[in-house]
Amino acid sequence: MKESIPLTWRRIPERYRMVGVRCETCKIAYFPKRAICPKCRRKGKISEVQFSGKGKVFSYTEVTAPPEGFEDQVPYILAIIELDEGARLTGQIVDAHKDDVKIGSRVDRVFRVIQRDDPEGLIHYGFKFKLVQG
Numbered sequence: 001m002k003e004s005i006p007l008t009w010r011r012i013p014e015r016y017r018m019v020g021v022r023c024e025t026c027k028i029a030y031f032p033k034r035a036i037c038p039k040c041r042r043k044g045k046i047s048e049v050q051f052s053g054k055g056k057v058f059s060y061t062e063v064t065a066p067p068e069g070f071e072d073q074v075p076y077i078l079a080i081i082e083l084d085e086g087a088r089l090t091g092q093i094v095d096a097h098k099d100d101v102k103i104g105s106r107v108d109r110v111f112r113v114i115q116r117d118d119p120e121g122l123i124h125y126g127f128k129f130k131l132v133q134g
Contacts (some may be wrong), residue, residue, distance in 0.1 A: 006009035008122060018051045018109060020087050029087040053109025053127065055083040060100045070113055077101055081129055091127045106132040 014020075020031035024045040028037065031051065037044030060079035063070075070076075076095040079101070093101055094112060107129040114124040 005106075005122065008124060008128050015114070016111075017055050017126075018050050018127060020034075020051055020085075021046045022049045023080045027086075029083070029085045031083070031087040031089045043119075049085060049087075051083050051085050051087065053083070053129075054132075055107055055129075056089060056102060057093070057103055057105045057107060058082040060098075060101050060102065079126065079129065081107055093132055094128045096131050100131060 004094050014032045018031070019033065020029060021033045022029045023037035023040055024047055025040045025043055026037060028039060029049055029051075030037075033048070035046070036042065037046060058080040060077055061074050063078050064075045066074050066076075073092075075098075077096060077098055079091060079093050082088050082090055094110065101106065109127045110130045111125060112128045114126045114128075116123050
């Protein structure tokens with residue numbers, strides 16, 4: 001799956017800085033950014049939020065049959081992470097075995113290679129998550 005250079009640039013705030021939004025009306029946080037609140041619709045007032053990247057595992061699974069472009073990463077752990085600010089997002093948990101991951105495990109964002117468009121193509125970087133020990 002090759003991604004165009006302009007699309008890669010547009011995704012920098014999401015992938016590099018973990019910027020999302022919060023509805024000031026209902027106080028719900030969303031990631032990635034959206035233009036309107038799905039709950040409040042036009043009555044909602046959206047403001048940008050810089051997420052900390054810290055959170056907990058809400059749910060997870062081990063992927064053994066990956067989508068195209070991720071064959072070299074199997075098996076890997078894919079999780080729904082609930083950030084401390086309230087937003088939920090999907091992310092890969094790295095440097096851990098599936099038996100180490102539990103629902104409620106604390107995680108922290110790390111910066112890693114997401115995908116490579118080989119040969120000599122773009123290298124896409126972004127966040128993944130690592131278990132917090134202790």
